[in-house]
Amino acid sequence: MTDMLLNVTGLSAVSDREGGLPVLRDVSLSLKKGEVRGLVGESGAGKSTIAKAILSILPRTVRVTGGWINFKNRDLLAMKPQELRSIMGSEIALIPQDPQTALNPGRRIGAQLADGLRLKRGMSAKAAEARALQLLADVQIRDPDRVMASFPHQLSGGMRQRVLIAAAFAVDPELVVADEPTTALDVTVQKEILRLIRRMQEAHGTGVLFVTHDLGIVAQICDSVTLLYAGKVIEEGPVRSVLENPQHAYTRALIAAGPRYDRPDAGLEPVPEEILHALRQEIGIR
Template sequence: MTGPLLAIDGLSARLRKPLLRPLLRSVSLDVKAGEVHGLVGESGAGKSTIGKAVLGILPRAIEICGGAIHFAGEDLLRLPPRRLDAILGDEIALIPQDPMTALNPSRRIGDQLTDGLRLKRGMRGAALHAKAVELLADVQIPEPEAVLKRYPHEISGGMRQRILIAAAFSLDPKLIIADEPTTALDVTVQKEVLRLIRRMQAAHGTGVVFVTHDLGVVAQICDRLTVLYGGMVVEQGETATILASPAHAYTRALLAATPRHDRAGSGMTPIPPAVTAALTAEVAGYGMEPAAHG
């Protein structure tokens, strides 16, 4: 395939009438096959809104009012429902933020892990069970046979997140939307999960859109980066380049606001009001104030 795996072109979204409040303001970005592309910004920047737009799971209160989302050459916003259903969950998958709410507490791990394989691949019986064991082994879960029989509350948070990662990769998708998948984890488990996602996506050649507010996470896993504010793209480029020499004042302010544990005396520096005031004025050029939806 030539060209990017995912190409978002001028995507705009807003709350439906009567408010008509903009949430995304002509967002454009692309994701190559086999790369991790980070979406970073404060709460309300529009990161999760972009991910949900790609997945076709925006709340009914939000409507797309402009732009295109091309995946493998097809515009997801203009596909017939049957073709869209065939793509979503199969070629495009999701790693959600909170594994405790994403997993059904009344169903065993094995049943939930294999939902996609049953629905999309028609797998049953011994073949399905063997695949489930293989998936848990891939995400380094010990005693997979026993874990498949357990309920979500019977395993740790880190293990639950690994289950969701295994489920996302179970159908070997071309693209995964990872919506802040380490937010609910402690620092040690977070590092393990980031390494796991990176290893899995490299092994499968999967493109990943990684939604986060944490530039420390971005530095560990993302190849390229889009910085957002108020539903608007502020800066884009190679992660190493942006982190080493950010071009925009807002990106520099975000970096300064990130505590550095490797530097003695490093603390949290608030984003200067002048920076946010300038961005608010720029966002207003699109018609309204920054959105309160991330």
């Protein structure tokens, strides 16, 4: 168990806003050091809730009703705020979904990159700047000097996401939660960003929990995958076996529903209603 990084066990949560509706039902998943696990599901499946629970930024309306989130064998849910503060942004980092809103429009990139290094690693302003320049070069930004002095609006969406990836890996975290980091980008940039995350992850030996709704992305970047529906784990395992030999009818239908680039005329097949019906009965939703 020494190489186990994250172990979520029996995590359940309800939404108080929706009258105690369960949003997570007995979810378990694990992540080894240096592993990339995809967390996949439709909107509302609970993948973002899990990510937020791990980062301890759940909205006040969502209440955890059971389970553990063990990070390096310590339960994050039982930690005092002060302990959490020392772990978050240091051992656990976030790559956010939307690069438009994740950078402060009023501050220069260099200053924003230096924040984590100064606050979490106690670096001097000068050392943090030097490190930030290096990080920008690492994420393949061509003229890091110019980018350091730029404001976010002067950069493209892809550039901003690179900056955010640099910021996430800046503190050398052991776990990076990537919350649909390519959803807001166009497809060509998406591919580069995925490759970049994989490269950074391999270079730093970081475990990545990759939240996405796109099985295609899972196939490209992940080692293992956990598939959710309505807050319940439907299927999990190594990417290859889940995608090539899915056990659950819903997984099979979901894979079939994806666009086939080799057959552009085939059209899109929605997940059949009877499968969803059976699934809801299995989970116990009326």
